[in-house]
Amino acid sequence: MEFISKNLTETSKITFDFIDNLKPATGGATVVGLYGDLGAGKTTFMKYLAEALGLEEVIQSPTFVIMKFFNLAEQSENARFPKTENPKIKGFQKLIHIDAYRIEEVNEMLVLGWDNIVSDPKNLVCVEWPEKITSIMPPHIKIFFEHLSENARKIKIKFNEEN
Ligand SMILES: Nc1ncnc2c1ncn2[C@@H]1O[C@H](COP(=O)(O)OP(=O)(O)O)[C@@H](O)[C@H]1O
Numbered sequence: 387m388e389f390i391s392k393n394l395t396e397t398s399k400i401t402f403d404f405i406d407n408l409k410p411a412t413g414g415a416t417v418v419g420l421y422g423d424l425g426a427g428k429t430t431f432m433k434y435l436a437e438a439l440g441l442e443e444v445i446q447s448p449t450f451v452i453m454k455f456f457n458l459a460e461q462s463e464n465a466r467f468p469k470t471e472n473p474k475i476k477g478f479q480k481l482i483h484i485d486a487y488r489i490e491e492v493n494e495m496l497v498l499g500w501d502n503i504v505s506d507p508k509n510l511v512c513v514e515w516p517e518k519i520t521s522i523m524p525p526h527i528k529i530f531f532e533h534l535s536e537n538a539r540k541i542k543i544k545f546n547e548e549n
């Protein structure tokens with residue numbers, strides 16, 4: 387799927403399309419890599435994704451924290467994503483937001499419990515700068531962000547190698 391977002395409202399709506407089309411992984415966490423330059427819109431997408439999942443004002447940009455955990459199960463009553471279609475938000479219980487920008491070696495992720503995080507099917511794990519930890523990234527959904535103009539961004543979502 388490929389979108390051109392002309393403003394923040396459109397980016398917010400794209401997170402709904404993303405959740406709508408998302409098929410949770412089986413046998414492990416659902417892992418998402420957010421690719422793109424600084425300012426391309428990765429953290430902004432995460433902010434709206436978190437809001438769509440029922441979290442409010444929790445994701446900030448820029449972030450100086452490598453990894454943040456959010457409990458979705460407690461928050462799902464606030465979810466903006468249509469509940470009639472998806473009352474349990476695809477069964478995810480935790481949203482984990484990782485900004486790997488400052489990671490210098492993958493061991494920094496391993497000591498944070500990476501192996502357990504990516505093996506739990508209840509986790510939706512979203513990684514900004516996955517290029518920094520290529521060797522430990524499991525097969526993942528890829529989202530490519532591109533800065534087109536001040537308020538326009540290209541957002542391309544690859545759920546698997548075919549689309
Ligand atoms: N259509 C848009 N979609 C997303 N962000 C946009 C858009 N137009 C402008 N912006 C701005 O672009 C900036 C993107 O920054 P950020 O999400 O932190 O990027 P990254 O995490 O990729 O470095 C934000 O200040 C955001 O408000």
Ligand SMILES: [Mg+2]
Nearest residue numbers: 428429447514
């Ligand atoms: Mg960012």
